[in-house]
Amino acid sequence: MILVVDIGNTNIVLGVYEGTELLHHFRISTSRQATSDEYGVMIYNLFRMSGVDADKIEGVMISSVVPPIVGVIEQMCRTYLKKTPLVVGPGIKTGLNLRYENPREIGADRIVNAVAAVELYGGPLVVVDFGTATTFDCIDAQGNYLGGAIVPGIGISTEALYQRASKLPRIELEKPKKVIGRNTVHAMQAGIIYGYAGQVDGIVKRIRQEMDTEPKVVATGGLAPLICAETDSVREVNPMLTLEGLRLIYERNRFAK
Ligand SMILES: Nc1ncnc2c1ncn2[C@@H]1O[C@H](COP(=O)(O)OP(=O)(O)OP(=O)(O)O)[C@@H](O)[C@H]1O
Ligand SMILES: CC(C)(CO)[C@@H](O)C(=O)NCCC(=O)O
Ligand SMILES: [K+]
Incomplete structure (x- = not known):
C-alpha cells in the first residue's frame, strides 16, 4: 500500500492505494499551525476508523502548494509511518516537458493533475481544477506542459461577495432554477454558478484557438460536478x-531515492 498526500491551501487530501486501486481517501482542512504530532493523531485516527494498517504503507508521495507544511507532513511520515516521503519537485520524474518560463514556479498540484490527465485521457488536453484557485493547464499531444491560467476560486469569490458587500449574505452553492434571480440568494447563485461555467467555456475557447487544436477538457475539484454540468x-x-497523478508519479520514482 502507498499513501499519497495532496497539500492544498484549503484542504489536505490523502489517499491510500493498493496497486492501482484507491482503497480510502480522506480530506482534512489545511492548518498552518498544526504540528507533525497533531497531523500524526489525525492520520492515526483516520487509519484506525477505516481499518488501514499503518505498517503496511510502503511509501508516501506528497505534493504541496503550501511550502511551510511540507516539512511538517514529512516529519509526520518519518515518525508515525517510518517512511521518508517523496515530494513532487526538482529531481522527481513526471514524464512531462515543462514549458513554463521557470518550471519551479508551477504549482505541484497542476503538474500532478497534468500527469494524471495525460495518462488517463491522452493529450492534447486542458485540465481544470476548482480548488482554492481555479487552474487551467494545457498539455499538447507530445506531453509538453504549456502553461495555462489561474483564476480566483469559487470559495474565494463567494467569500469576497459577502465580506465586502453588507447586504450580500453567505449562500449555499446550489444551482438556481433561472439565471434571472428574483431574490438576493438566487441572484448570487446564478452569478457564481453560471459565471464560473461561462468562464470555463470562455477560457477553453481561447485556449483552443491558441493551441490550434481540439483538446479534451477534463475537470477535477470539489465543485467540478456542479459547475461542469x-x-x-x-x-x-x-x-x-x-490522487491518481500522485500514484503515477510514485510509480515512476519509487526506486529513485
Ligand atoms: N458548497 C460550497 N459552497 C461554497 N464554497 C465552497 C463549497 N464547497 C467548496 N467551497 C469552496 O471552494 C473552494 C474549493 O473547494 P475544494 O474543496 O474543491 O478545494 P480543494 O480542492 O481542497 O482546494 P485546495 O486543493 O486548493 O486546498 C474552497 O475555498 C471551498 O471553501
Ligand atoms: C494556483 C494554486 C494556488 C492552485 O492550488 C497552486 O497551483 C499554486 O500555488 N501555483 C503556483 C503558481 C503557478 O502555478 O504558476
Ligand atoms: K486542488
Whole structure:
C-alpha cells in the first residue's frame, strides 16, 4: 500500500492505494499551525476508523502548494509511518516537458493533475481544477506542459461577495432554477454558478484557438460536478485526478531515492 498526500491551501487530501486501486481517501482542512504530532493523531485516527494498517504503507508521495507544511507532513511520515516521503519537485520524474518560463514556479498540484490527465485521457488536453484557485493547464499531444491560467476560486469569490458587500449574505452553492434571480440568494447563485461555467467555456475557447487544436477538457475539484454540468466544453469530471497523478508519479520514482 502507498499513501499519497495532496497539500492544498484549503484542504489536505490523502489517499491510500493498493496497486492501482484507491482503497480510502480522506480530506482534512489545511492548518498552518498544526504540528507533525497533531497531523500524526489525525492520520492515526483516520487509519484506525477505516481499518488501514499503518505498517503496511510502503511509501508516501506528497505534493504541496503550501511550502511551510511540507516539512511538517514529512516529519509526520518519518515518525508515525517510518517512511521518508517523496515530494513532487526538482529531481522527481513526471514524464512531462515543462514549458513554463521557470518550471519551479508551477504549482505541484497542476503538474500532478497534468500527469494524471495525460495518462488517463491522452493529450492534447486542458485540465481544470476548482480548488482554492481555479487552474487551467494545457498539455499538447507530445506531453509538453504549456502553461495555462489561474483564476480566483469559487470559495474565494463567494467569500469576497459577502465580506465586502453588507447586504450580500453567505449562500449555499446550489444551482438556481433561472439565471434571472428574483431574490438576493438566487441572484448570487446564478452569478457564481453560471459565471464560473461561462468562464470555463470562455477560457477553453481561447485556449483552443491558441493551441490550434481540439483538446479534451477534463475537470477535477470539489465543485467540478456542479459547475461542469453547466458547461459545453468539459468532457470528463474526475474527482480523484490529483490522487491518481500522485500514484503515477510514485510509480515512476519509487526506486529513485
Ligand atoms: N458548497 C460550497 N459552497 C461554497 N464554497 C465552497 C463549497 N464547497 C467548496 N467551497 C469552496 O471552494 C473552494 C474549493 O473547494 P475544494 O474543496 O474543491 O478545494 P480543494 O480542492 O481542497 O482546494 P485546495 O486543493 O486548493 O486546498 C474552497 O475555498 C471551498 O471553501
Ligand atoms: C494556483 C494554486 C494556488 C492552485 O492550488 C497552486 O497551483 C499554486 O500555488 N501555483 C503556483 C503558481 C503557478 O502555478 O504558476
Ligand atoms: K486542488
